[in-house]
Amino acid sequence: NAGVMQNPRHLVRRRGQEARLRCSPMKGHSHVYWYRQLPEEGLKFMVYLQKENIIDESGMPKERFSAEFPKEGPSILRIQQVVRGDSAAYFCASSPPDSYGEKLFFGSGTQLSVL
C-alpha cells in the first residue's frame, strides 16, 4: 500500500517559468491538501480539494497559483511565472472522508528552488 506520492522531489526553475507539482494520494483517499513550508517557517495550509472540486483555497496566493484534482490522475499544484519567493517545500497530504488529523498522511514533499 503505497503512501502519498509526490514528484518531483526536487524542482529547479528560473524566474518566470512554470512549476508543476504532482501528488498521488494514498489508495482509498479522496481528499487532498497542499501545504507550503518557507525556509525557517512552519507549514501553511494552501488548498483543500476533493475529486474535481476545490473545497477551500483560502491559503492560496491570489495570483499565479492554481490547483486541481481531476477525476483521473494526480492532483496538480501549478505555479506560473515563478519568483524567488516561491522557493519552498510543498507538501501534499491525503485523507479519507470524515477524518481529523489522525488519518492524514503527508507525502515526502517537493522542494522548489527558483533561481
Add this chain to the structure above:
Amino acid sequence: RKEVEQDPGPFNVPEGATVAFNCTYSNSASQSFFWYRQDCRKEPKLLMSVYSSGNEDGRFTAQLNRASQYISLLIRDSKLSDSATYLCVVIPSGGYNKLIFGAGTRLAVHP
C-alpha cells in the same frame, strides 16, 4: 498574533533528560489538537493526538488546557533519536483537515 505559537528553541538536552514544550493557540473554537514531528524538513509525521484528559504514549505525554488555550508535550528519558522539530498543530472548527501549524520547537539531544 499567530494562530499557533511555539518557542522555537533550540532545546539542547543530554540523553536521559526530561524536556517540555509548550504551545498556545488563539482560536478558542479549535476542535482538534496534535503534536507532529518533523526531521530535517522532511514530511511531518503525527506523534500523538492531544486530549483534555491528557494522553500518554510511552515516554511522551501530551496535555490540553482549553481554558488557557495551551498545549504541552513532555518527553521523558530523551534519546538521541528524539532530536527533531516538534510541531504543535490545531484544527479549527470546520470539519476537515485544515491544519494550522506552529513554526515548531527544535530539540537537540546530545550524548
